[in-house]
Amino acid sequence: MSPATTAAHDLDARALDVATPDAFETHFGAVADALGRSLVAGERFTAWYEAEASDFVRFNRAKVRQAGRVTQQSVALRLIRGARHAQHALALSGEVAADVAQAVAALAGLRGALDDLADDPHLLLPDVVASSRNVVPATLPPSAEVVGQVLAAADGTDLVGLYAAGPVVRGFANSEGQRNWHAVSTFNLDWSLHHRADKAVKTMLAGFDWSAEAMRARMQGAREELALVARDARTLAPGRYRVWLAPSAVEEIASLLRWGAFSGRGLATRQSALSRMLDGQRLAPAVTIVEDYAGGVAPAFQPEGFVRPARIPLIEAGALAGSLVAPRTAREFGLAANGANAWESPESLAMDGGTLPAADALAALDTGLAVGNLWYMNYSDRVACRMTGMTRFATFWVERGRVVGPVHPLRFDDSLYRMFGDNLEALSRERELMLSSESYGSRHLASVRLPGALLSELAFTL
Amino acid sequence: MPYEGPLPPLDVRADFWSLRFVEEIAEVYAVRKNVAQPLAVSTDRGAMATVHADGGLGYAATSDLSPPGLVRALRQxxxxxxxxxxxxxxxTRTLPRPAAVGRYDAPSAGAARPTRREWYEMLAAESQAAGFDPRIVDWEAGIEVREATHRLVTSAGGDVVQRYRFVMAGASATAHAGGDTQTRTLAGERAICQQGGPEILARFGYAGCGRRVAEEALELVLAPDCPSGTMDVLLAPDQMILQIHESIGHPLELDRILGDERNFAGTSFVTPDMFGSYRYGSELLNVTFDPTIPEELASYGWDDEGTKAERVHVIERGVLMRPLGGAVSQARAGLPGVANARADSWNRPPIDRMANLNLEPGTSSFDDLVAGIARGVYMETNSSWSIDDSRNKFQFGCERGRLVVDGKLGQVVRNPNYRGVSASFWRSLTAVGDAATRRVLGTPHCGKGEPSQIIRVGHAAPACVFSGVEVFGGDAP
Known part of the structure; x- marks a missing residue:
């Protein structure tokens, strides 16, 4: 072959226009309808649809490292016959006839596979039809325009990060006629300004309506914090220090707990990091945590078609109050399914705020560490909910309520029951809504809403 | 895979362009607590268009592989x-324009494999054997078979087709007793992952693993906690791979050194001036980038930018030789590198990844390694990992420990952890196991990049001894 052709053409001026989710909805509807028509007697199906048209612009040294667009859509098709079922997840092309043909072919393949499978005692599907449609309006300018604004605001800095924007959708359909649609168009500018080596300030701006003014204000705030980072750094010896954890640092702890800590199955099998709360272990009375679907960006339905409640209490006044229960777990352990995903991980975790005004946090800290971000959390003893991680980005030594200067990265290793138990002095009154910037495979629709936390001590080990 | 032959005519006015097609078909089988989990099949298919024009770089990924779809992606x-x-x-006008032509086939890529019923029967047998005690509260055996075809076509005349078959297997059992819970796995979650067919399972003694991991989980939940103190550690290959991955692999990635990852995965304590002279470890430390071991998870003929993959030393006799950087990073840094520009699928651009990064065997038998330790802990199978964003201060935990006293293996201990600093840890490498102690392992779950990617990496390692390490256990219930 000779692929190097150079015939001239005019650049399509609309090639980088922001995509809309409308075409995705039409497409999924056509595929779902075709699936329904191709069932034979005794069969049911469910279909979970994911799609996005995302612009990704990666920055390094306040320049563009890589820029591009990813357009993708897929359907996870489940065929059910009696108590047997199997799933085929398919990438869709976007061309209706081709995608209907491949979805119907996949269905036929699953039909043959069911003969090889046993009945599944843990199969649970909704017994009611509950359709819904949620399209969140958004205002996103062309991403190339945003890039110019960001780099102009960052002029003279060493900016690193990612701008991600565009529509992200989730859809559900089943053979009982249920149809659910959830479409949001979001932007997420996740960036850091670097002084040198590992000394940097991390900032994020995310939402539905881009505002250049809001971005410039955040950039100015980051520049001012960068001046503090540029001061002489201290090396602190391992030991116990008073700590103020900013909401973005608490978010890292919440991220670790997303690994099964609130899982109904994890608790039932004692694998959850919070298992000891089943035996009466408690956190501080100020700690109340809910899965707040109503307050996040996750869809109000899950891949089997169960509708999610507005809120699921997980920890109330320091005591375990509930868990996230996926349909299989519900069937296995005799629990009530409550809209959880298969991993039973939170998608809209929220912690109640406390009484400490965030503006007074450093004064309340007095002398100690103000931690802007934690990093790379993991368990040192899962059952004891003992966790380790590093300080990262803007972490400062504070004396008498005033920032002295940054500190070199420190490793902590401590138990959640100490951190958010006896050692929890206060939670900030204000909470921060943080939209997930995760993009493994696809852009994730998840968020957390968290306060900052003042701890009387945290154990640092390295 | 569409377009096995020539592509449709494509008009692109650019300095350079490429199309990278990826098709991956996977089947996942699992049996948990004697219940067959629902069969999960996936078919993923798409293309990444990359264009260099006017010195800039743009990409567009699409699952629409029709001729108009490809043209649309190239235009974007x-x-x-x-x-x-x-x-x-x-x-981008300064970058090389790859023109490689060739084909790579993984071992037994097209060979017959067990039927679905046979996979399920095998897993059911392991599951049945694992649930032998009421204190075993959860257990599972699973297999993932993934077949992939990757094709890279470039405007410089390049056309590379690579076919793979990956088999990833796991087994785990969780025991709960006396207020503690312990999980034991077969070499970690999916650490048994190679290219090939069912022969991989025999290579790792998969038959019988269900009972084995359950017995060891029970043993662990009844064992005392790992002691604390400064002592020697003997790390089994299924922990060595994590140690190599986190504290050699990531810090040597050239895009981290160039700063691309500073907002997410992190930077590196390694700086460009260190290559050729920096003492990374003891004289016993020899590390290769080796894409030529057929069964290893990330063996391939060319990377995703079309650079031919070859075996090279990145650390030789303890001295840092070269970074892990692909052609673009090499051009940016003015340093030599390796063929490791890789994308995890069609919907992400290539970045510097580890591929296969191996610690070369030494001369000590396993018995010699143990015999050389006066006081220490033998640690198997990674269970926890954490390291700072410069890849320096780390803390790792393992599933299972055994005390070593006066050159002999002793009592099993739970929650073995250790911590250290990369820059000094590798210099405390005092003994390296021979080829008989080496295992070819890996992970399908290495995360990095903005937007983020999870990629397959291979690691082969022998057992190794490190001296003077800070060791500790868990919180006693």
Whole structure:
């Protein structure tokens, strides 16, 4: 072959226009309808649809490292016959006839596979039809325009990060006629300004309506914090220090707990990091945590078609109050399914705020560490909910309520029951809504809403 | 895979363009607590268009592989290249334009494999054997078989087709007793992952693993906690791979050294001036980038930028030789590198990844390794990992420990953890196991990049001894 052709053409001026989710909805509807028509007697199906048209612009040294667009859509098709079922997840092309043909072919393949499978005692599907449609309006300018604004605001800095924007959708359909649609168009500018080596300030701006003014204000705030980072750094010896954890640092702890800590199955099998709360272990009375679907960006339905409640209490006044229960777990352990995903991980975790005004946090800290971000959390003893991680980005030594200067990265290793138990002095009154910037495979629709936390001590080990 | 032959005519006015097609078909089988989990099949298919124009770089990924779909993607990539050319980090006109032509086939890529019923029967047998005690509260055996075809076509005349078959297997059992819970796995979650067919399972003694991991989980939940103190550690290959991955692999990635990852995965304590002279470890430390071991998870003929993959030393006799950087990073840094520009699928651009990074065997038998330890802990199978963003201060935990006293293996201990600093830890490498102690392992779950990617990496390692390490256990219930 000779692929190097150079015939001239005019650049399509609309090639980088922001995509809309409308075409995705039409497409999924056509595929779902075709699936329904191709069932034979005794069969049911469910279909979970994911799609996005995302612009990704990666920055390094306040320049563009890589820029591009990813357009993708897929359907996870489940065929059910009696108590047997199997799933085929398919990438869709976007061309209706081709995608209907491949979805119907996949269905036929699953039909043959069911003969090889046993009945599944843990199969649970909704017994009611509950359709819904949620399209969140958004205002996103062309991403190339945003890039110019960001780099102009960052002029003279060493900016690193990612701008991600565009529509992200989730859809559900089943053979009982249920149809659910959830479409949001979001932007997420996740960036850091670097002084040198590992000394940097991390900032994020995310939402539905881009505002250049809001971005410039955040950039100015980051520049001012960068001046503090540029001061002489201290090396602190391992030991116990008073700590103020900013909401973005608490978010890292919440991220670790997303690994099964609130899982109904994890608790039932004692694998959850919070298992000891089943035996009466408690956190501080100020700690109340809910899965707040109503307050996040996750869809109000899950891949089997169960509708999610507005809120699921997980920890109330320091005591375990509930868990996230996926349909299989519900069937296995005799629990009530409550809209959880298969991993039973939170998608809209929220912690109640406390009484400490965030503006007074450093004064309340007095002398100690103000931690802007934690990093790379993991368990040192899962059952004891003992966790380790590093300080990262803007972490400062504070004396008498005033920032002295940054500190070199420190490793902590401590138990959640100490951190958010006896050692929890206060939670900030204000909470921060943080939209997930995760993009493994696809852009994730998840968020957390968290306060900052003042701890009387945290154990640092390295 | 569409377009096994020539592509449709494509008009692109650009300095350079490429199309990278990826098709991956996977089947996942699992039996948990004697219940067959629902069969999960996936078919993923798409293409990444990359365009260099006016010195800029743009990409567009699409699952629409029709001729108009490919043209649309190339136009979007071209538009991005032009829109950002004046803002670019580097001038793409200075980059090499790969023109490799060839084909790579993984071992037994097209060979017959067990039927679905046979897979399920095998897993059911392991599951049945694992649930032998009421204190075993959860257990599972699973297999994932993934077949992939990757094709890279470039405007410089390049056309590379690579076919793979990956088999990833796991087994785990969780025991709960006396207020504690312990999980034991077969070499970690999916650490048994190679290219090939069912022969991989025999290579790792998969038959019988269900009972084995359950017995060891029970043993662990009844064992005392790992002691604390400064002592020697003997790390089994299924922990060595994590140690290599986190504290050699990531810090040597050239894109981290160039700063690309500073907002997410992190930077590196390694700086460009260290290559050729920096003492990374003891004289016993020899590390290779080796894509030529057929069964290893990330063996391939060319990387995703079309650079031919070859075996090279990145650390030789303890001295740092070269970074892990692909052709673009090499051009940016003015340093030599390796063929490791890789993308995890069609919907992400290539970045510097580890591929296969191996610690070369030494001369000590396993018995010699143990015999050389006066006081220490033998640690198996990674269970926890944490390291700072410069890849220096780390803390790792393992599933299972055994005390070593006066050159002899002793009592099993739970929650063995250790911590250290990469820059000094590798210099405390005092003994390296021979080829008989070496295992070819890996992980399908290495995360990195903005937007983020999870990629397959291979690691082969012998057992190794490190002296003077800070060791500790868990919180006693």
């Amino acid at each position: 990539a071209l538009a991005w290249a032009r829109a950002t050319a004046r803002l670019g980090l580097f001038d």
